[in-house]
Amino acid sequence: MEKHIPVSISKxxxxxxxxxxxALRAARDSGAEIISAPxxxxxxxxxxxxxxxxxxxxxxxxxxxxxxxxxSELISAIERTLGYDNSNDAVLVGAGSLGRALLSYRxxxxxxxSIVTAFDVDPNLTGGExxxxxxxxxxxxxxxxxxxxxxxxxxxxxxxxxxxxxxxxVGSGVLAIWNFAPVHLNTPDGILVQNENMAASLxxxxxxxxxxxxxxxND
Amino acid sequence: MEKHIPVSISKxxxxxxxxxxxALRAARDSGAEIISAPxxxxxxxxxxxxxxxxxxxxxxxxxxxxxxxxxSELISAIERTLGYDNSNDAVLVGAGSLGRALLSYRxxxxxxxSIVTAFDVDPNLTGGExxxxxxxxxxxxxxxxxxxxxxxxxxxxxxxxxxxxxxxxVGSGVLAIWNFAPVHLNTPDGILVQNENMAASLxxxxxxxxxxxxxxxND
DNA sequence: TAGATTGTTAATCGATTAACAATC
DNA sequence: TAGATTGTTAATCGATTAACAATC
Numbered sequence: 308m309e310k311h312i313p314v315s316i317s318k319x320x321x322x323x324x325x326x327x328x329x330a331l332r333a334a335r336d337s338g339a340e341i342i343s344a345p346x347x348x349x350x351x352x353x354x355x356x357x358x359x360x361x362x363x364x365x366x367x368x369x370x371x372x373x374x375x376x377x378x379s380e381l382i383s384a385i386e387r388t389l390g391y392d393n394s395n396d397a398v399l400v401g402a403g404s405l406g407r408a409l410l411s412y413r414x415x416x417x418x419x420x421s422i423v424t425a426f427d428v429d430p431n432l433t434g435g436e437x438x439x440x441x442x443x444x445x446x447x448x449x450x451x452x453x454x455x456x457x458x459x460x461x462x463x464x465x466x467x468x469x470x471x472x473x474x475x476x477v478g479s480g481v482l483a484i485w486n487f488a489p490v491h492l493n494t495p496d497g498i499l500v501q502n503e504n505m506a507a508s509l510x511x512x513x514x515x516x517x518x519x520x521x522x523x524x525n526d
Numbered sequence: 527m528e529k530h531i532p533v534s535i536s537k538x539x540x541x542x543x544x545x546x547x548x549a550l551r552a553a554r555d556s557g558a559e560i561i562s563a564p565x566x567x568x569x570x571x572x573x574x575x576x577x578x579x580x581x582x583x584x585x586x587x588x589x590x591x592x593x594x595x596x597x598s599e600l601i602s603a604i605e606r607t608l609g610y611d612n613s614n615d616a617v618l619v620g621a622g623s624l625g626r627a628l629l630s631y632r633x634x635x636x637x638x639x640s641i642v643t644a645f646d647v648d649p650n651l652t653g654g655e656x657x658x659x660x661x662x663x664x665x666x667x668x669x670x671x672x673x674x675x676x677x678x679x680x681x682x683x684x685x686x687x688x689x690x691x692x693x694x695x696v697g698s699g700v701l702a703i704w705n706f707a708p709v710h711l712n713t714p715d716g717i718l719v720q721n722e723n724m725a726a727s728l729x730x731x732x733x734x735x736x737x738x739x740x741x742x743x744n745d
Numbered sequence: 746t747a748g749a750t751t752g753t754t755a756a757t758c759g760a761t762t763a764a765c766a767a768t769c
Numbered sequence: 770t771a772g773a774t775t776g777t778t779a780a781t782c783g784a785t786t787a788a789c790a791a792t793c
Contacts, residue, residue, distance in 0.1 A: 317760070321733055325725035326710050329685060343774065351710045354762060359775070372768045372775040390732040408627025418728045458735055466548060482738050483731045491545050491570045499734040501727050506544035508720050509637045512702045513609040514540055515718040516677055519701050536784070562750065573786060578751070591751040591792045749793095756787070763780070769773095 316364050316388070323361060325418075326351055328385050335378045343375030391419045396457050397485075400472045401464035402427040402442050405487055409463060411438040422461065424451060428468075445475070452479035459483050466490045473500075535583050535607070542580060544637075545570050547604050554597045562594030610638045615676050616704075619691050620683035621646040621661050624706055628682060630657040641680065643670060647687075664694070671698035678702050685709045692719075 330350050334342050344362060348355035362376060363369075366384035370376040386392060399406055402425045409415075410425055425442045427433055433444040443451065451457070460476035462469055462484060469488035476484060483499045486492055489506040549569050553561050563581060567574035581595060582588075585603035589595040605611055618625055621644045628634075629644055644661045646652055652663040662670065670676070679695035681688055681703060688707035695703060702718045705711055708725040 316733075318730065319760070321729050322723075322726040324729055325708055325723060328725075329709055345774075352712065355774090356762060356776095357760090360761095360777095363776075370775055373773050374769075375774070388733070389729045390736045393736075395732060395735060404631050405627070405633060408624075408631060412623050412627060414624060414724070415728070418725050419732065420728055458739065459731060483734050485727065485731060489544055490548055493571065497738070499731065501730050503722075503724070503727055504541075504544060505633070505722070506547075506637050507541040508704065508722055509634070509639055510540050510543055510608045511537065511720050512678060512704060512718065513614060513638065514535075514607070515702050516614060517609045517612075519716065520677065538784070564750075574750090575752095575786060576784090579753095579785095582752075589751055592749050593793075594750070751790105751792075753790090754788085756785105758785075759783095761780105761782075764778085766775105766777090768775075 320361050320364060321389075323351075323353070324365070324385050324389055327358075327361065328382065328389075331378055331382050331385070335382060339378055341375045342378045342381070344370070346375070389418075391417075394419045394421055395459055396421055396423050396455060397459035397461055398423060398448070398452060398457050398476075398481075399425045399461040399463060400427070400445075400448070400476065401425075401462060401468075402429070402432050402437055403463060403465075406461075406463035407437050409461065409487075410440050420459070423455065423457065448475055449479040452476070452481060457481065459485065461485045461487070462492075463487045539580050539583060540608075542570075542572070543584070543604050543608055546577075546580065547601065547608075550597055550601050550604070554601060558597055560594045561597045561600070563589070565594070608637075610636075613638045613640055614678055615640055615642050615674060616678035616680055617642060617667070617671060617676055617695075617700075618644045618680040618682060619646070619664075619667070619695065620644075620681060620687075621648070621651050621656055622682060622684075625680075625682035626656050628680065628706075629659050639678070642674065642676065667694055668698040671695070671700060676700065678704065680704045680706070681711075682706045 327347065330347055331342065344358040345355045348358045362381060365388045366381055368380055397420055399410060399422050406425060410422060422440060425437060425440055426445055426448050427442055428445055432442045435442050458481055460481040462472055464472050466488050469486065469490045470492055473484060473492045473494060477494060477498055486500055486502050489504050492500050494500055546566065549566055550561065563577040564574045567577045581600060584607045585600055587599055616639055618629060618641050625644060629641060641659060644656060644659055645664055645667050646661055647664055651661045654661050677700055679700040681691055683691050685707050688705065688709045689711055692703060692711045692713060696713060696717055703711065705719055705721050708723050711719050713719055
């Protein structure tokens with residue numbers, strides 16, 4: 308009956324954390340040792356109460372009335388919450404155009420993610436390397452994941468194959484899946500699927516444009 | 527005072543549309559001329575009332591009790607809503623590792639997005655091509671956007687430059703911004719910013735893992 | 746007919762925001 | 770001190786879900 312995590316953080320709040328982090332680091336780098344919630348809120352276009360609550364949910368040191376919060380303290384509190392300190396290894400399945408893109412993208416290390424290998428069904432790709440990372444055949448998936456203790460799988464295969472790849476990953480001990488295929492994946496309880504569905508983003512962009520431009524064109 | 531759009535669709539509902547589309551197309555391709563809301567709901571792990579409401583919000587033909595909805599009718603209703611029929615041109619700013627990745631990604635056309643050119647500050651890149659798309663210097667941004675009537679800008683520059691690039695895009699007549707930089711962008715009213723913040727996604731993955739693995743390791 | 750499915754109204758749920766006393 | 774900022778409780782808001790009558 309030990310509850311070490313005091314406040315559980317909502318999904319939404321968690322997703323705001325990287326924005327706080329970015330703003331706080333910028334503030335620190337320009338010399339602000341102390342920062343107030345209203346300041347951050349204004350910068351990020353958020354409500355100040357929300358910012359205060361979010362800060363309270365990750366940090367155990369309270370803010371000081373009239374002054375604010377200690378910048379460096381908040382930064383490390385958020386980094387601790389997000390686990391950017393301990394690096395997470397991941398495998399990527401699907402070395403197509405998007406897969407290759409992610410393999411060569413150098414931005415993930417900053418967030419503690421490192422893609423260790425890629426897998427693909429195409430025998431023309433397997434055995435080779437992409438951006439210094441090996442591309443292995445699918446039958447090596449389970450042994451690699453088990454041996455290297457990998458718990459994150461990145462899916463960049465076509466929609467039609469995503470579910471079977473997902474099943475294979477789950478069967479190999481993966482606990483969290485970053486899904487770039489525009490499909491819903493069914494998984495057992497306890498497995499997190501984070502969808503990075505570009506189609507969903509484009510849906511919003513496209514709708515906004517048709518609303519802004521549509522009326523003019525139709526008249 | 528003409529209201530042609532009857533029901534306004536929530537952001538969340540809009541983001542579910544691509545999933546419906548994928549599921550409906552798959553159903554149609556395997557011969558299902560009629561499909562029911564409970565079927566789709568089960569497949570996508572959603573509530574069936576939600577699915578019915580979502581369908582009702584895009585389609586003007588009602589479903590038939592006991593049978594369901596006409597698959598093809600729903601598909602075209604969603605496509606119409608998302609504007610996948612009319613293609614949207616976009617420019618991309620920042621031909622770094624992520625920018626190049628998106629330029630070479632062939633998956634966007636299916637959603638009606640076509641990236642026509644890229645821009646970058648680096649004189650080593652400008653003048654060249656990436657995946658058959660020209661890379662132009664920043665001072666050409668406004669004229670290109672104006673002449674080609676471009677309303678979508680994709681930002682793949684480092685966080686520190688994202689805001690100024692955003693301002694330049696807005697100043698060039700862009701109405702919707704797809705932002706891959708892990709920063710909040712301030713924009714005037716009427717401009718849509720869709721954030722594709724990988725850091726925010728990683729935050730969720732990372733938290734889930736530390737919850738699943740953390741307790742074991744700490745004991 | 747019987748029963749699955751539809752559309753809709755009302756209840757629930759969770760997150761955001763407003764109000765306000767406490768404090769440095 | 771005066772006033773900006775904090776933390777917290779209560780109100781609001783919006784989306785999801787439950788309940789149910791209508792219908793083929």
